[in-house]
Amino acid sequence: MASTITGVSVGLGLSCSTTRKLNQKRNPSSSRLSFCSIKMAVSVEEEKKKKSFTLEKSEEAFSAAKEMMPGGVNSPVRAFKSVGGQPIVFDSVKGSHMRDVDGNDYIDYVGSWGPAIIGHADDEVLAALSETMKKGTSFGAPCLLENVLAEMVIKAVPSIEMVRFVNSGTEACMGVLRLARAYTGREKIIKFEGCYHGHADPFLVKAGSGVATLGLPDSPGVPKAATYETLTAPYNDIAAVEKLFENNKGEICGIILEPVVGNAGFIPPKPEFINAIRRITEENNALLIFDEVMTGFRLSYGGAQEYFGITPDLTTLGKIIGGGLPVGAYGGRREIMEMVAPAGPMYQAGTLSGNPLAMTAGIHTLKRLQKPGSYEYLDKITSELVQGIIDAGKKTGHAICGGYIRGMFGFFFTEGPVYNFADAKKSDTAKFARFYQGMLREGVYFAPSQFEAGFTSLAHTAEDIQKTIAAAESVLRQI
Numbered sequence: 001m002a003s004t005i006t007g008v009s010v011g012l013g014l015s016c017s018t019t020r021k022l023n024q025k026r027n028p029s030s031s032r033l034s035f036c037s038i039k040m041a042v043s044v045e046e047e048k049k050k051k052s053f054t055l056e057k058s059e060e061a062f063s064a065a066k067e068m069m070p071g072g073v074n075s076p077v078r079a080f081k082s083v084g085g086q087p088i089v090f091d092s093v094k095g096s097h098m099r100d101v102d103g104n105d106y107i108d109y110v111g112s113w114g115p116a117i118i119g120h121a122d123d124e125v126l127a128a129l130s131e132t133m134k135k136g137t138s139f140g141a142p143c144l145l146e147n148v149l150a151e152m153v154i155k156a157v158p159s160i161e162m163v164r165f166v167n168s169g170t171e172a173c174m175g176v177l178r179l180a181r182a183y184t185g186r187e188k189i190i191k192f193e194g195c196y197h198g199h200a201d202p203f204l205v206k207a208g209s210g211v212a213t214l215g216l217p218d219s220p221g222v223p224k225a226a227t228y229e230t231l232t233a234p235y236n237d238i239a240a241v242e243k244l245f246e247n248n249k250g251e252i253c254g255i256i257l258e259p260v261v262g263n264a265g266f267i268p269p270k271p272e273f274i275n276a277i278r279r280i281t282e283e284n285n286a287l288l289i290f291d292e293v294m295t296g297f298r299l300s301y302g303g304a305q306e307y308f309g310i311t312p313d314l315t316t317l318g319k320i321i322g323g324g325l326p327v328g329a330y331g332g333r334r335e336i337m338e339m340v341a342p343a344g345p346m347y348q349a350g351t352l353s354g355n356p357l358a359m360t361a362g363i364h365t366l367k368r369l370q371k372p373g374s375y376e377y378l379d380k381i382t383s384e385l386v387q388g389i390i391d392a393g394k395k396t397g398h399a400i401c402g403g404y405i406r407g408m409f410g411f412f413f414t415e416g417p418v419y420n421f422a423d424a425k426k427s428d429t430a431k432f433a434r435f436y437q438g439m440l441r442e443g444v445y446f447a448p449s450q451f452e453a454g455f456t457s458l459a460h461t462a463e464d465i466q467k468t469i470a471a472a473e474s475v476l477r478q479i
């Protein structure tokens with residue numbers, strides 16, 4: 001569906017000129033009106049909140065954490081290395097909001113890095129989990145809930161005829177690479193610069209945000225042999241992909257990519273790019289793998305592949321299908337999936353895989369997403385948010401560009417356009433850090449890195465969005 005893709009890249013507002021087009025689509029007078037009335041109503045309360053903003057308890061907890069856990073965290077990007085200051089330690093989450101241990105409240109655009117698409121701690125999901133829990137938390141044996149979620153995933157995602165559940169996106173990508181190699185009998189894989197496919201050795205080459213944020217080109221401890229067969233190309237660069245196939249004839253098992261990049265900031269594919277990689281993989285008898293750990297059930301119910309109308313051979317999922325519990329999955333055509341043990345010889349296993357709690361949270365999250373209007377709502381609020389921030393940036397004299405698709409968005413402090421990781425790195429990251437710290441004080445929690453996508457949810461309200469835009473304008477005036 002080339003027309004869909006063309007529509008997307010035009011509507012994304014990734015370059016500054018395209019943002020003007022988005023602007024024309026909105027009704028400026030009505031949004032300005034609601035913006036003003038909300039601003040007046042909340043200003044007194046907001047002023048009080050800003051004065052009382054303190055992170056004393058967070059600081060105390062993080063100092064203790066640093067003594068016990070490397071860097072004080074259990075996943076590097078949480079450590080605020082690229083935005084300065086120290087991480088906020090949280091106490092609870094609900095809907096679109098998070099509350100820290102000092103009692104500060106934030107509108108959240110991280111959504112636990114993607115899973116919280118219907119909002120945090122949804123009442124129906126919590127009720128279903130407590131029912132499931134009464135029957136036990138892990139069977140280590142087949143359970144009916146696995147069938148239910150498997151059926152939902154197979155029905156939803158165009159490329160998936162069979163699925164294997166695992167416990168994280170990293171595991172899903174590890175499994176899918178082994179499968180692609182087993183099925184084709186070839187070892188080389190193409191990945192794109194700035195795309196992250198979890199932290200398994202073969203993928204830790206030019207791997208986007210986490211590594212970029214720490215300024216590490218690669219990770220020590222990854223043996224050369226593990227990445228020897230990993231070939232890389234710039235995102236959106238068809239000629240580079242063609243060259244790799246030419247130079248490695250008959251040796252490449254497939255291409256893996258984020259169909260919309262979220263781990264180098266938000267970068268959508270050019271329509272011609274995503275069409276070309278499908279064609280090139282077919283011409284070379286190689287597999288096309290969409291890593292939809294982030295985009296699955298976020299860009300549409302059938303993921304990026306449904307949104308763009310391109311069917312890959314294999315797909316990885318995670319985040320949303322676990323509804324906030326640890327999960328991952330890989331799936332694809334039946335003849336390929338039947339290579340996986342015990343149906344076939346490719347070994348992959350997991351103690352907690354398919355456990356009833358993760359299955360339950362996933363099932364109820366997907367059920368909510370099936371309700372009519374879910375993706376239209378995400379589209380509407382995210383468009384308003386991104387356009388509002390870009391407008392605020394321009395009004396206050398900053399170079400800024402950004403884009404969104406449904407519930408996924410991002411913006412960079414550069415004129416743009418941004419087509420790949422090298423373009424993304426032109427963003428003024430020092431300015432992003434100042435913006436980030438200002439937004440925290442205003443009660444808005446973005447991902448603590450310029451190179452991460454943001455996420456909205458069904459729980460975000462028009463008021464959340466307008467408050468965020470007002471906060472952004474105020475911060476952008478000061479930095």
Ligand SMILES: Cc1ncc(COP(=O)(O)O)c(C=O)c1O
Nearest residue numbers: 168169170196197198291293294
């Ligand atoms: C596209 C993509 N693939 C894989 C992963 C790894 O998933 P996990 O963190 O669950 O291991 C991530 C994590 O953010 C991701 O965004």
